[in-house]
Amino acid sequence: MKIFFVVRGLHNHGGIERVTSVIANRLADRGYQIGIVCLQKGKPYFALDNSVALHYIPNNRLMRVHNLRKLYTKQKPDVVIFLGSHRSFMNIPASKGIPSITWEHFNANVNWHPLHKLSRKLAVKYSQRIVTLTQRDVENYIHLFKAKNVICIPNPITIEGLEPSPRSEKRVLAVGRLAGQKGFDMLLDAWAKTTERKHGWGLRIVGSGSHLKRLQERIERLQIADSVEIVPATKDIVSQFYQASIMAMSSRYEGLPLVLIEGMAAGLPIVSFDCDTGPSQIIENNKTGILVPPNNIDKLAEELDRLMADENLCNDFSANALRSVERFSIDNIIKQWEELLQEIINA
Structure with missing residues (x-):
């Protein structure tokens, strides 16, 4: 055929x-x-x-x-x-x-x-x-x-042989094009409201795109440059999973975000906006991750703080994610x- x-x-x-x-x-x-x-x-x-x-x-x-x-x-x-x-x-x-x-x-x-x-x-x-x-x-x-x-x-899942992340680093990972759809402006606003960023946690955004300069300017304006980094898109996304302990998604809309599926396959607990399609088909709320009402920046900050502060909850979400993702x-x-x-x- x-x-x-x-x-x-x-x-x-x-x-x-x-x-x-x-x-x-x-x-x-x-x-x-x-x-x-x-x-x-x-x-x-x-x-x-x-x-x-x-x-x-x-x-x-x-x-x-x-x-x-x-x-x-x-x-x-x-x-x-x-x-x-x-x-x-x-x-x-x-x-x-x-x-x-x-x-x-x-x-x-x-x-x-x-x-x-x-x-x-x-x-x-x-x-x-x-x-x-x-x-x-x-x-x-x-x-x-x-x-x-x-x-x-x-x-x-498009990555073969993906192993669970050791989740040994205090890092929240977000991945995607630097474009309005991905809502990184809202993620930065939420990050500025978190408490745990002052206790050694960092946010890494992996991606390239037309919004790089405006996101960098936002980081400076929010005075969070000491805990946020933006690195270019890479073919080696696996190494980024392995350097993270939590994954965040702040998209305004999605289809079915592949990066969430593969983040779960790496055992990363997820906090995501529950945008119209995608995240709710991947994440079982309060079991493999947390779904936040769309565009609710305060709630996103609150739930990020909750996961960053609770290692046992992260462990439970990680184990559940590894079992759940088999369907993909x-x-x-x-x-x-x-x-x-x-x-x-x-x-």
Whole structure:
């Protein structure tokens, strides 16, 4: 079976690029012919199996449908998987006559452009399946778009052999693009209100992006530079897990945050805003971590302090997290993808 993924590009270090690479590699290992179609050129940030074929489409927006159609006619994929629901105006006509899956990676209530809602409607009408990352987004698609072809397949743990963190350092870790979505401005405001930062605890934000300067300025304005550091995004996120004892997430919205899943797989207790989709599907409140009402900075500070001050609570959350995260194993997730692909081919 020949499967094509269509993605903006693989040159960035985000969750979409990581999980696409991992799923493609694992399907290739299992005998599928895999191609990845990139709309932008750039060396893949994450390693790809040698058998995975990369196809770059010329950077001409007016000719994208034509160029994609030409590629599909030549390569004859059995199924095409679209990364994201916001390009249906391109993807649907280009793949006419080929079974397709729209893989939604964001909250269905969040629109990336003025016509995104219409793009989702087209995906529901013309794709054989909509795959969301959370059950809440399945419900969103049913409610908003009357979808009958939507299922949930969560993201898998993408790091093999991940061991529990020793949690020996007084460090809270946050990871993500330095962008408004991730809410690091609110995390810094919350950190400034914590008591435990004065008792040797530090906050490390790992990420790169356009908001670096304004976050650095905020750190200075809040007078917390002695306990906060921002380090660039890295491929070696595992070492960051191993240097942390707690993980924090302050996002305004998410799809299904891969970094939370993998933080739990490293045994890190988590404090997170309960934004519309994602964290509540990963975290069992007061069992594997703590869910805080969205954008509630005072409560975020309070719960961070509670975890930092209570080693026994952290130990309990860590042990529970390691058991809970098994449902996100790559073997469990790839089995769901294979069942879906066979179902579509056999329809």
